[in-house]
Amino acid sequence: MPAITLSGVVKTYPGGTRPAVRDLDLTIPDGSFTCLLGPSGCGKTTTLRMIAGLEQPTRGEIAVGDRVLDAVERGVYVPPEKRDMGLVFQNYALWPHLTVRGNTEFGLRMRKVPADKRKARAKEALEKVHVADCMDRYPSQLSGGQQQRVALARMLAVDPGVLLLDEPLSNLDARLRLEMRTELKRIHDETGATVVFVTHDQMEAMTMATHIAVMSEGELQQVAPPMEMYERPGNRFVAEFVGSPPMNIVPISEEPEGLAGSLLRYVEKRSVGTPGCVGVRTEALKLARTADDVPDTAWSDEAVVETVLPTGASWTVQLRVLDTELFAVTHEDPEAGPGDRLTCWARPKRLHLFAADGSRMDAWDDAVAPVAKAAS
Numbered sequence: 185m186p187a188i189t190l191s192g193v194v195k196t197y198p199g200g201t202r203p204a205v206r207d208l209d210l211t212i213p214d215g216s217f218t219c220l221l222g223p224s225g226c227g228k229t230t231t232l233r234m235i236a237g238l239e240q241p242t243r244g245e246i247a248v249g250d251r252v253l254d255a256v257e258r259g260v261y262v263p264p265e266k267r268d269m270g271l272v273f274q275n276y277a278l279w280p281h282l283t284v285r286g287n288t289e290f291g292l293r294m295r296k297v298p299a300d301k302r303k304a305r306a307k308e309a310l311e312k313v314h315v316a317d318c319m320d321r322y323p324s325q326l327s328g329g330q331q332q333r334v335a336l337a338r339m340l341a342v343d344p345g346v347l348l349l350d351e352p353l354s355n356l357d358a359r360l361r362l363e364m365r366t367e368l369k370r371i372h373d374e375t376g377a378t379v380v381f382v383t384h385d386q387m388e389a390m391t392m393a394t395h396i397a398v399m400s401e402g403e404l405q406q407v408a409p410p411m412e413m414y415e416r417p418g419n420r421f422v423a424e425f426v427g428s429p430p431m432n433i434v435p436i437s438e439e440p441e442g443l444a445g446s447l448l449r450y451v452e453k454r455s456v457g458t459p460g461c462v463g464v465r466t467e468a469l470k471l472a473r474t475a476d477d478v479p480d481t482a483w484s485d486e487a488v489v490e491t492v493l494p495t496g497a498s499w500t501v502q503l504r505v506l507d508t509e510l511f512a513v514t515h516e517d518p519e520a521g522p523g524d525r526l527t528c529w530a531r532p533k534r535l536h537l538f539a540a541d542g543s544r545m546d547a548w549d550d551a552v553a554p555v556a557k558a559a560s
């Protein structure tokens with residue numbers, strides 16, 4: 185199955201005051217697990233429904249390889265059943281009057297697959313998601329997690345080249361969500377299908393995706409593999425949306441002083457423009473007993489501990505550094521309490537500079553060795 189491409193896609197709903205999706209150019213690579221990520225109302229579901237053919241774009245084109253599925257201006261529209269795509273939504277929409285087997289065979293029956301083949305493929309799909317032992321039960325006799333698995337099996341049984349999933353784990357409890365994430369990842373590895381997965385949960389996207397596409401207010405913000413997006417967020421929105429706890433953001437005033445001024449001396453600007461803020465991830469902010477323990481090229485400053493929150497696996501330390509509150513997450517016991525003075529530090533390449541309009545401005549990348557300017 186070739187890549188799915190959306191070119192200049194706009195969707196305005198009838199009566200809508202602003203487009204739900206604006207000028208979307210997005211390529212979903214073949215065999216990828218692409219997560220559409222963003223806050224509620226940003227246009228994720230609308231994008232997925234357009235790929236499925238359940239909504240038609242107002243403008244623009246959607247294609248799979250050379251096959252154009254939507255081209256509004258040229259009058260092209262391929263209906264959902266002719267797109268070779270499987271869909272699973274948040275509410276599993278199982279048929280209540282059919283057993284698990286009946287539900288799983290449903291799509292195959294519609295495609296006129298002979299009974300013996302239908303039976304074998306449904307069994308295989310149910311085994312894949314570990315609910316084959318519930319084959320003769322009705323949906324009302326299953327837990328939410330089991331129903332979710334049946335919905336997945338029903339989709340897998342027809343073996344579509346593209347799997348479209350809209351928040352399919354949102355009704356599950358934390359443990360089951362974790363289990364299903366692993367399962368979905370395994371299914372993706374096994375089938376080689378292209379998966380497009382809608383979620384507002386950045387953790388879900390980080391753990392499962394090969395590519396994440398972040399959207400905000402109908403606009404695409406960045407597309408990248410999870411770690412690349414985490415380490416080099418393309419703009420301030422992505423920087424703050426991806427990552428938990430969120431990145432520390434230090435606003436820069438016109439004549440920066442205090443912490444902003446101190447940090448700015450360590451960031452190399454890549455482009456012209458007005459700097460708006462410096463960001464540093466909580467785990468990039470390190471703690472040291474004294475300034476002597478800090479690497480030569482690192483930024484550092486004195487910090488006063490405000491609170492220490494142990495989570496079991498790590499400690500979240502709230503600090504006051506000059507005029508600003510920062511959070512540091514450490515996997516070693518900071519052995520400090522409120523009022524204690526420590527030195528906090530960060531490597532220059534872990535500092536992110538964003539312009540006043542939110543775009544990324546700093547110069548560091550892996551090819552560039554950090555050359556810290558001496559702090560005055």
Ligand SMILES: Nc1ncnc2c1ncn2[C@@H]1O[C@H](COP(=O)(O)OP(=O)(O)OP(=O)(O)O)[C@@H](O)[C@H]1O
Binds near residue numbers: 223226227228
């Ligand atoms: N059928 C519709 N008619 C009119 N407006 C709609 C319709 N469906 C969605 N919208 C609007 O389009 C925008 C994008 O909605 P969409 O459901 O795509 O967002 P989302 O990111 O998937 O949100 P959520 O995570 O809450 O599901 C929202 O402002 C929403 O109110």
